[in-house]
Each structure stands twice: as C-alpha cells, then as structure tokens.
Amino acid sequence: MILEIRNISKSFHQPRSGTLEVLKQISFNLGAGETTAITGQSGSGKTTLLSLIAGLDSPDEGQVILDGEDLCAMKESRLSRYRAMKIGIVFQQFHLMPHLSARENISLPLEILKQEQIQDRADAMLEKVGLLDRRHHLPGELSGGECQRVAIARALIIKPALLLADEPTGNLDIETGEKVARLLFDLVEKENKTLILVTHNPNLANQCQKIRKLDRGRLV
Template sequence: MTKILKINGLEKTYKSGSKELTVLRDISLDIEKGQTFSIVGPSGSGKTTLLGLAAGLDTPNAGTVELCGHDLNTLNEDQRAQLRNEKVGFIFQDFQLLPTLTALENVSVPLELQSAKNAVDRAKELLEKVGLADRMHHYPSQLSGGEQQRVAVARAFSNGPSILFADEPTGNLDEETGEKVIQLLFDLNEQAGTTLVIITHDLDLAARTQRILRLKGGKVLTYETTAAI
C-alpha cells in the first residue's frame, strides 16, 4: 500500500540557555494511506513535537519526513505551508477557531485559501454532517465546547485532506461529549477515506485505531497493530 507518511531517524533538540534538551531520539515510523494511527505516551514524551515535525510545522535536527510523497527537508516554509493547505487537516485540543468568524466562516476559510468556488456550500454541508445546521451563523463564544470541536472537525475535513492530525481532540471535553466527537471523527474519516493520526493520552481511544506508537522519554517504546485492523 501507499505510504502517506514516512519518518526515518527523526531527532529534535531544543536549546535552553547553555543546555540542550533532546525531545525526540531516532524516531522511525510509516503510515499507510487510509490508515488510522495513534501516538500515545505521558506528558513530555514528545507526542506533540512529533506531530509538528510530521506535519511540517517544525524542522528536525536530524532525520527525514516524507509527507504525501514530498520530502519536507527539501521544501521551504512557503512550500510546506502550501502542502498543508492542500493535503493536511488539523484538530486541536483548544479548538483554535477564529473568534471573529461564525462557524460557517471558520469552516469556509481553508476552502477559500484554495480559491474553491463552492466554499460556502461545502462548509454548510459539513456543518450539517456534524449536526450544526442550526448553529452555523453563531460565533465560537456562542457555542459550547463540544459544538466548537464539531466545527473544528468540519473545518479539518473541508479541504478534503489526505491526512488529518488530531492533537488530544477530546482533551477539553467531558467524557460523553468527547465520545460523540470521536464517533463523528471516525465516521467522517471513513466516509472520506482520510488517513487519521491521533495524539492522545486515552488508551481506549488509541485502541480504536489500527496501529499505536507508544513514546516514552522521546523514544519509541512500542509500535503495535491493534484488533481494529
């Protein structure tokens, strides 16, 4: 099968004063197109750093990342941004909706960046799919946490991404609301055939994905296939 993400020998070090802090050491993995994949580990294990490197939001000190057939080391910042706009979706723990835009406008933004002619119609369709047909003209401050995350889910799928990164998508939600959002995420993902990569502390959520990478202290602890495959 086609490998949509290939990471080899990845390392990331940050300078803190005169000291260096190595956050990731010799990380290698590959993710196939259409696969569901989770990255788990305790706080400080390097999960979010790995996501940032995999999506081209940051650059490694060593190693390579090939995303959707592109070696990120060979791309400049603008080229990486264009690749993300065209191929990548994101969902964050804190929603990251633009507060001055309505739900509809928030979902339309990635489509408008691509100059899509049917941006508003596509955004409306996605908001209907996530159960917010009657809330699309509300601003984030007028929505509950669960509703805001559903807007974020709709936005993440709006540009028809090849791969979607979800960083602790239920971290700010209660258990019941979080379960609804996750079910929605998996349902939309299956419909779209997107590759889904979830960063999570939740081992029950991780077990619903086909493969799990466990990190500890910036190193790979285990790399396993689950019954979900």
C-alpha cells in the same frame, strides 16, 4: 504510503541545562486510510513529533515524506501552501476564530486556497457534523462539543491527505468527548482518511488500528 517518517531526531537548547534530546531516531509509515494513536507520558515528545509531521517545525535530522514530498526540503512559501492543501489539524483548544461564524470558520481554509463553491462545501460539511442549523452562530454561542465539531469539519473540508488530532476530546467532559470521538472516527472511516491521534486517553487510542508509544523520545 501517505506518510513516511524516516529517522527523525529533534533537540532543543536550554540555557541552564544544555541540549535536551526530545526525539531520537523516530521512524514509521502510514498508508492511506490507516489510523494510529501516539501515546506516552507528558514530556515524552508527542507534541514535538506532531509539530514535525505537520511541517510546523523541522527535525535536526531525518525526513518527513507526505504524499511523496519531503516537507523538510521545501522552502517556507511552498511548505505553507502544501501544508494548507494536504494536512488537516484538530486541536484540543479548538482554535476557532471568535469573530467568524461556524460556516465562516469552516470556509477559511478554502478561502486561503482560493477554491470554488466555498459556501456550498462548507454547508455540506456542517451537515455531516450535524450543525447546519448552527451555521450562523459564533464560537461563543456554541457549546464545547459543537466548537470541536466545527473544528473537525474545518480540518476535513480541504480533503487532506493526512488528518492530525491533538487530544481532540481533552477539553470536553466525558460524555461529550465520547460523542465527538464517535463522530471523528465515523468521518475518518467514511472519508477514508489517514489519521494520527495524540492522546492520553487509552479508550480513544484503542479505537485506532495501531498504537505507538513514545518513551523518552523513542518509539517503544
């Protein structure tokens, strides 16, 4: 198993209304190359679940086991490096560095990890997403669809054990979103990546092998 979610729960304290249980005893597994969609209404806990899986937050109880390691048991310094090596994330809002070119944005994870042949690897990823000729352009000079393709390339360049996508087409028009979705699933299949996709879009969710629905903090 690449990912094991074991009975994780998460609550937040709200000064006026007290404790809010966001996730309640969530468990599921993912094997290498499996794709799953997490769906549910706003407030069902999707974003919180993704943050816990990404190691950006810790559950109140339970374990997140990624590639055999318990993220919840790691100290922050080791967790940061492990996360950088093992998890690629594609956000709805792209989160590209505006002062860096497409190539530089894609290279950034490799720079952080002090890897080699960075420029060649970045260009290879740019070619896979069809943007090699735009490698010197800044995000402000690219369309929304092109920015998301850069973001996908950045997430995949580290060859992550797990790819997380949070509403990856939510900031795009329908036609562009469909093109980006086709590219994403094509690369996931070719690279044999394990994917968790959070989405409100049923057409996008149906492209995953499994759909898991969150309802008031529980998987149903």
